[in-house]
Amino acid sequence: MSSPPIQWYPGHIAKAEKALLEQLKRVDVVLEVRDARIPLSTHHPQVDQWIGEKGRILVMNRMDMIPPKAKEQWTEWFRDRGEEPLFTDAQHGKGIEAISKAAQAAGVKMNQRRLDRGMLTRPVRAVVIGFPNVGKSALINRLLKKRVVESARRAGVTRQLRWVRISDQIELLDAPGVLPNKLTNQEAAIKLAICDDIGEAAYDNQRVASELIELIRSSSALETRYGLELGDLTGESYLKALAEANYKNDAERTARQILTDFRKGNLGAIALEMPPED
Ligand SMILES: Nc1nc2c(ncn2[C@@H]2O[C@H](COP(=O)(O)OP(=O)(O)OP(=O)(O)O)[C@@H](O)[C@H]2O)c(=O)[nH]1
Numbered sequence: 001m002s003s004p005p006i007q008w009y010p011g012h013i014a015k016a017e018k019a020l021l022e023q024l025k026r027v028d029v030v031l032e033v034r035d036a037r038i039p040l041s042t043h044h045p046q047v048d049q050w051i052g053e054k055g056r057i058l059v060m061n062r063m064d065m066i067p068p069k070a071k072e073q074w075t076e077w078f079r080d081r082g083e084e085p086l087f088t089d090a091q092h093g094k095g096i097e098a099i100s101k102a103a104q105a106a107g108v109k110m111n112q113r114r115l116d117r118g119m120l121t122r123p124v125r126a127v128v129i130g131f132p133n134v135g136k137s138a139l140i141n142r143l144l145k146k147r148v149v150e151s152a153r154r155a156g157v158t159r160q161l162r163w164v165r166i167s168d169q170i171e172l173l174d175a176p177g178v179l180p181n182k183l184t185n186q187e188a189a190i191k192l193a194i195c196d197d198i199g200e201a202a203y204d205n206q207r208v209a210s211e212l213i214e215l216i217r218s219s220s221a222l223e224t225r226y227g228l229e230l231g232d233l234t235g236e237s238y239l240k241a242l243a244e245a246n247y248k249n250d251a252e253r254t255a256r257q258i259l260t261d262f263r264k265g266n267l268g269a270i271a272l273e274m275p276p277e278d
Pocket residue numbers: 061062063064065088089090091092130131132133134135136137138139150151152153154155156157158176178
């Protein structure tokens with residue numbers, strides 16, 4: 001199919017990047033949130049450079065949306081690279097305690113360095129960052145144990161700065177940092193669009209749904225949900241066939257339905273990315 005590439009608007013990128021750097025300047029520790037369904041595509045190539053020497057906690061959110069096996073394999077893959085991913089389900093409040101503990105541990109290290117330099121100790125300062133809609137606000141609310149940050153299904157609802165206390169030892173910026181994405185890698189852009197992690201980019205639902213069909217073809221999720229065999233059909237042909245069978249030939253409505261079903265978990269727990277072979 002020859003629809004235009006998925007793009008974000010350059011003005012947004014410059015503005016988002018500036019806001020993000022302002023937030024990062026103020027903190028000791030960064031909670032980097034990724035979507036567990038697509039841990040690589042929700043990794044921003046510049047994030048390591050932006051975080052620099054600060055502590056980083058790697059949060060894999062939406063763990064409820066991937067099979068336990070995928071979680072195990074990703075954990076092993078990241079550990080082989082010296083990283084410890086912490087899996088959360090911010091919607092239902094799972095795995096949150098481990099995040100607070102990790103932030104606290106980072107604070108202990110920071111305060112040891114301060115004491116070594118003859119300075120007073122203070123609470124560790126942290127910020128949650130990640131792509132649009134990965135669950136940053138939901139995570140902040142869970143860390144605070146209350147709903148103070150607006151958490152919405154729409155991408156891009158995040159606002160400005162305020163410190164909130166999670167405990168005696170941790171202060172958190174209540175507004176998450178949104179990672180701007182230039183979307184130069186189209187394969188990643190499509191996965192972000194499928195997962196609704198793309199913010200205000202424009203894209204073609206039918207193309208994105210066709211790609212989703214291709215990506216999940218080895219599972220029986222589509223047959224189970226829609227009662228239509230995939231067989232050897234391409235994603236595009238399956239979309240057409242399903243539109244004809246169930247949706248009065250309306251391919252656009254069919255595409256939106258498939259995407260909504262995937263995003264709501266109606267197709268089951270599916271990882272769209274698995275650790276790459278070495
Ligand atoms: N199933 C599931 N849904 C989640 C999880 N975390 C967040 N959500 C849902 O994902 C949607 C987006 O969550 P938000 O917390 O608003 O995401 P955000 O990253 O703050 O979004 P922006 O403000 O747009 O950058 C909401 O509908 C949440 O309820 C999770 O772990 N599992």
